[in-house]
Amino acid sequence: MKKRDDVLVGIVMALAILVAIVGSLWLARGGLSKGYALYAKFPWSSGLKQGQPVLLAGVNVGYVDGVELRQDGTVLTTFRVGKTYKVPQGTVATVIPNGIFGDMAIALTPKGPNARSIPPNDTMQVGPSAPGIAELTGKADSIATSVNVITTALQKELVAAGGVTDLRKAMGSSNALILNMNKLVSQFSAVAAEQNRQLSLTQASLRKATSGVDSSKIDSTLKNVRATTENLALLSADFKKTSAKLDSVIAKANSGPGSVGLALNDPGAYNDVRSLIQHMDSIMVDLKKNPKRYINLKVF
Amino acid sequence: MRDIGRALGDPKTYAAETVRQMRNIGVDSLPLAAIVAAFIGAVTAFQTRYQLFGGVQLSVVGLIARQSIILELGPLLTGLVLTGRVGARITAEIGTMRVTEQIDALETLAYDPIGYLVVPRLLAAIIMVPMLTILANAIGVATAFATAILATDVTSTDFSEGLRLAFSAFQIIYSIIKATIFGAAIAFFCSYEGYNTTAGAEGVGRSTAQAVVITSVAILVLDALTALLLAPYLQA
Known part of the structure; x- marks a missing residue:
């Protein structure tokens, strides 16, 4: 019995010591190695x-x-x-x-x-x-100090210097402005609606007018226009021919030896005509002065 | 106390009886201490998990379970349980010997009753209560681990991480110091009450009840004093 007590006590003590050592090592190191x-x-x-x-x-x-x-x-x-x-x-x-x-x-x-x-x-x-x-606490302190400075400045500007009052006024003005803008927008909306209505009417009229047009008449008109255009083309060709002929006649008149050419180009003829006109002028003058020299009217 | 000091100088008187008392106090109390520790570990883990508010790491369950069991619940509950099981027995044994005049007979035969009756119980309690506490701590932590994994959403990795977080070997030593003091208190107060029992069988019962009450209160007071004296070293 005594020996059994010794063994049991020894086992329990050994087990407890082993558990304490192994447990401590495992908790401290994560293992025994x-x-x-x-x-x-x-x-x-x-x-x-x-x-x-x-x-x-x-x-x-x-x-x-x-x-x-x-x-x-x-x-x-x-x-x-x-x-x-x-x-x-x-x-x-x-x-x-x-x-x-x-x-x-x-x-x-x-x-x-x-x-x-x-x-x-x-x-x-x-x-x-x-x-x-x-x-981290030090950094938080510096941040808190900065925030405090900003808060003080904001309090000074917004509260002490009447910034909040100004802000309220500005907000009031903004409200009035927004109301006016709302009115303006409603007016624009009304105008746009009217324009839209007018446009719809115009489109309807246009649609109606378009539906009233006779396409066969348009076709015949277009054919006539085309024929007129062709006639004009022919006329233009004839005109070109006539113009060419006229050019050749003028060229002949300018350079040719004919009477027209000489009348146009010969200075002698020009001088003769001029002296003739002068003679006629002097005759006319003389006629006015002495009509009886030239006109001897006898009735009986 | 002086008589105990004197009796310690004669190991032949108490050596053999000490082993027998170690069996009575330590080995025979192991199942009870193990059951108490197992349930305490399980409840601690379970309640800790459901006391956590959202966002706290689940490894905290392992940390709190370890700290609660090793630093407080293991030694304290083992001490209180042994007060009922072992302390009452010590008082009843010695008290009965007192009222039946067996102690007087020992004195007549030139045996030192302190050395023969008190010292073995005191030494056995001082040695075996820490052993039982170590085993109770291990069983408590193991059941806390099992409960946390099986009954809650804490993973084994979470629990192991918390279990090892901020651990120092002094925590184990602190637990052993407490258990040693509690063991000494159980043996001392219960032996004292038994040794001074009077008035027959009724006196034995009264002494036993009184010993359990005094020892339980003494354990709680010593627990608080130990915490006051040693807790700062835990932080270091």
Whole structure:
């Protein structure tokens, strides 16, 4: 009985101790495997603690094994990565918030695909830490200050300087303007409706007039016009012939030796005609002076 | 207390009896502690899920279940359950020995009644209550995990993520410290009441009831004091 007690007590104690150790390791590391060590020197660890996760491209690959504040002011962080995971060369380590409860994690961000991996016990490049609550609060404070300044200015302009009153007046004027525009639009609508009605009437009349036209008469008129046009063409041809003949007659008159040509072109004939006219003028003058010389009228 | 300190100097008196008491306090109480922890874990996960407002990450269920069970419910409920099961038994055993003058007989035979009756129970409770609490914590978290996955829309990934969020080994140590204090309180107050029992069988019953009440209240007070003293270290 005593031996049985010893065994049972031993089993329960061993089981409890095993559960405590395995449970703690699982909760802290995500497994029992220790993995290989990598190091990173952060200027600011943001409250990083042992046991917090290490994420490679967003996947949990390990845990923080130790955080040591060094004499030079940097924080040397040791973290362990599962043996099945390889960290590509050029990967940058940063401290990021993990969840909404202030937990932190190390984020390993590869620069790109790389077949070469960082060897165990190497020190990694570090990147800037993600902004913490304090920084975000500071930014929120500056935004709040800016908003406060804007609000004060708006209050000064809109309330103290009577901007709201002006705005109300302007809105009142706008309302009146809108009313007037509404009236104008209604008038335009009435005019447009009247125009539309008139246009409809005109279209109806036109349709009626179009339906009254006799197409056979139009055809006969068109035939007559066509015949007239043909006659005009013939007339034009005759006229051209006559004109050509007249041109040849004039040419002959200008250059030919005939009497018309000589009358037109011979200066002697011109002079004879001129002297003849002068003689006739002198005769006429003389006739007016001495009519009896020329006219001796006797009745009986 | 002085008598206990003196009795601890003679291990031959209490060593064998301590193992027997460890069996009584620890091994025999395991089913009851396991059942309580299982139901507490299940209810915690279920209620936590349906207390969350929209937009909260479901991994919070794992986090709250772990923190509630490991930091508070595991050690406290194990302590209270053991007060009823183990504490009452300790008081009744020692009280009966007192009223039947067996303790007087031990003294007559030059046995140290404190070393023979109280110290083994005290040591057994101090050792086994933390063990039971560790197992209760594990069972509570496991049933919370199973309940969350099977009865709610929380996935195993969500729950595991929350379970591991902001975990530190001190949380386990905190739970063990609490359980150790509760174990000591159960054994101490119940042994004290039993050892000082008077007035026959009726006195045994009265002492037993009084021991359970005093120990339960003491556990709650010690729980609050422990939280006041150690909770800041949890944050660190």
